[in-house]
Amino acid sequence: MKILEIKNVHKIYNSSEVKVHAVNGVSLDFEKGEFAAIVGPSGSGKTTLLNMIGGLDTPSDGEIIVDQTNLAGLKSSALIDFRMRNIGFVFQSYNLIPVLTAKENVEFIMSLQKWNKKERDDRTFELLKAVGLEDRINSRPSKLSGGQQQRVAVARALASKPKFVLADEPTANLDSKSTETLLDIMEQLNKEEGITFIFSTHDARVVKKARRVITLEDGKVISDERKN
């Protein structure tokens, strides 16, 4: 089942004196349950592509269809709502609200969706347990390591049961031990719960874990390999 179709997407930035063709005719399909890495040199368009998939940025041309919804057809407020219900995000940094505890950060999205307290508590605990942080529920981000913070971010991304999780260089700021732990957790969630992950990375060790590796260069897909 296709949950994401990218059809001949372009992104041209006109803002500076030079026109930048950041994404240049990318077409990709993603199935449910994929564990895909987008790799490529710096400036190859990974972030731009992920932002467009996530509805944070609009393509200059082409279409992005998330589970039969064309993102181009959504107005900005509807798009925010769509993101909240369908897409999980993990960023490189600044993922968490520093004044809230791990639990509150994970709950945040659910409270925006007006889940009731009981459901929220249960799910938060379940998610933090899944990322191995059940004993750090009440810690603030400043009391957590970088890796632990990213795990909270993964838990938060899963809170609304999204169609897929987008992660732009989630391990860029982590040491190798934390990187491995985070990847193991993501892999486990993918295998056991069938959660779809699409992440960008520079890190060869991360790439190794991926079951599909898409390589970008100058905004174009130059290879798309699947492993088993």
Add this chain to the structure above:
Amino acid sequence: MIWKTAWKNIWRNKVRSLVVIISITIGIFGGVFAVAVMNGAIEQRVDAALNEEISHIHINDPAFRDNYDMQLLIPDAEKVLSSVEETPGVNAACGRKVISGMANTATKSAGVQIVGIDPEKEKEVLRLNETTMPATGDFFETESRHKLAFIGQELAKELNIIRYRIDQEMLDNLAARGVPVKVLDRLAPFNGKRFKSEKAFKKEMKTVLSMKEQHEYGALIKEEAWSFRTRSKMTLTFLDKDQMQTGAVFRIAGIFDIKNSMFEMSQVLVQNKDLAELTGLAPDAYHQIIVRLDNPDASKEMAASLEKKLPGLEIMSWKEIQPDLAMMIDMISKLYAFFMVIILAALAFGIVNTMLMVVLERTKELGMLTAIGMNKKKVFQMIMLESVFLSLIGGVVGMIFSKIIIGLTSTNGINFSNYAEGLEAMGFTSHIYPVISSSFFITVTVLIIITGILSSIYPALKALKLDPAEALRTE
């Protein structure tokens, strides 16, 4: 969750938030307290004016006030008086004779307004009797074969009835009251000297005493030097009902001190029976009826209704009698508004400035929140709540602080005696009891909340303009 997050967010930068809160607190306190002091001064002034000087309503012949013509009596004054007394809402009323004249002592004279009253009835309308200075007598209470006059402190000084003198007895008294020999030695050269006025006395004292000594013993020295000769006399001269010069010697019954130099200088109260005898006017002939109401705020309405009841007479509420008082009350409320506008504007600037900084600092985080699905309404709400919390804390703390300080100072008052002369010349006391009405309090609190909300709009809009993709890319 949004409320909780907003609340926690303001404590992110504790120092900055505290600075904002403290400045709001200080601003609010400064403004409210200044208003309370002004308000207290005015209320005391109005209270004093109504209770001691003018009462609430005056009734007289329409032309009487033009030049106080003695012939312009209230027709059927007794009937008018009883009709006024029967009117609901009237607490008390009494009739007076009011004529112009001169007060003379051996050395001095002054133009005055001589008011003939019935002391017992007068006391029910005005409480001038309660302002009698200690050891100067009383309000016509002591029986006397002589004609008596009750005069103001300023006039007594002017006529040399009160004076300042330094003599051996006074110096001995000071020694007995613990004034050090060093100070007494300085005063010794003045032994036997009399001073014409308080001013002259103070001037001399300043030349021999240090600031510290003046501060410590000034009041005591002044009190002992102050001398009033009991059974002092003065002559009052005026015209009788046939325009013939007349007059008599009056003993000073007592001296009143009301902190209004003008009034003290000009009003001489004598008994109606004496004035009737000297002028030849009937004892129940009155130029003026003064009225005390149950509710002074209703004076305008009462004046209007008495006007219907008593055609052909001039009926004036205290606001018309003393338009400067009414104007002052009016002006002061504009001044309050002006004060509050300035403070609220400062509050608004503080909030806008701080919250813009907050939005700028949190660009990435706000971008992240929009990315993960926090909609514009919620972002707006969060920033707005943060602003409102800040202004509310500052406002509430400021108001509570003001309330406490006003509460503390309103029982004991604040002594502005350093400025006493200027204040008393304007009819204000130098001891001010700050007061604030609860309606002013509530209005200010509401205005603070509104200002907080309004000034949060701009920063909150700024937060909305953030594009999540851009925001996340910013470093």
